[in-house]
Amino acid sequence: MENFETLLERSTKIHGHICAGQVIGVRMSMIGLREIGIEDPKAQRKEFYVLVEIDRCATDAIQTVTGCSLGKRSLKWLDYGIMAATFVNLKSGKAVRITALEESRETSKKYCPEIGDKYKQQLEAYRIMPEEELFKVQSVAITVPEEDMPGRPMRRVQCEQCGDWVQDCREVIKDGKALCKPCAFGRYYEIM
Numbered sequence: 307m308e309n310f311e312t313l314l315e316r317s318t319k320i321h322g323h324i325c326a327g328q329v330i331g332v333r334m335s336m337i338g339l340r341e342i343g344i345e346d347p348k349a350q351r352k353e354f355y356v357l358v359e360i361d362r363c364a365t366d367a368i369q370t371v372t373g374c375s376l377g378k379r380s381l382k383w384l385d386y387g388i389m390a391a392t393f394v395n396l397k398s399g400k401a402v403r404i405t406a407l408e409e410s411r412e413t414s415k416k417y418c419p420e421i422g423d424k425y426k427q428q429l430e431a432y433r434i435m436p437e438e439e440l441f442k443v444q445s446v447a448i449t450v451p452e453e454d455m456p457g458r459p460m461r462r463v464q465c466e467q468c469g470d471w472v473q474d475c476r477e478v479i480k481d482g483k484a485l486c487k488p489c490a491f492g493r494y495y496e497i498m
């Protein structure tokens with residue numbers, strides 16, 4: 307794997323700015339990959355999978371370091387609003403969930419006290435803080451559903467209400483009818 311500085315530089319470029327989220331995301335990804343035994347994320351791209359629990363800055367860093375993406379189905383986004391991600395080795399089954407510790411905002415104050423600006427100080431501190439002060443790492447077991455794996459869709463079904471086509475077993479059976487989720491549970495948009 308490439309070193310921290312190289313990865314941070316790349317993620318900063320892709321994300322558009324340097325921020326605490328980039329430092330956290332790069333470090334989190336390096337630990338996650340190490341813990342599940344992925345040494346070369348590019349060469350081993352089909353051997354692992356990442357689930358992110360928030361759509362904020364660090365998520366871009368995770369995408370940069372791991373090479374995982376929504377479009378490749380190697381990245382899943384769960385809208386929990388939690389600064390955490392789970393790294394899964396699809397071959398060995400080993401998985402770790404890593405959470406950024408809220409306390410690290412406080413703990414970081416003992417590092418780089420010479421920097422007056424709070425955000426700059428945090429940014430520098432997060433680079434050098436020992437990982438146990440920044441993250442909680444849990445070993446977890448996770449079953450990746452077959453319909454979530456890359457490759458051809460397992461199934462394509464037409465919604466019996468609106469006519470939209472639904473792939474990857476995301477249809478819902480309601481009163482004996484195959485429906486898309488918007489028709490079954492309500493939609494996020496209103497047709498004008």
Ligand SMILES: [Zn+2]
Nearest residue numbers: 324325327363
């Ligand atoms: Zn950012």
Ligand SMILES: [Zn+2]
Nearest residue numbers: 465468486489
């Ligand atoms: Zn529908």
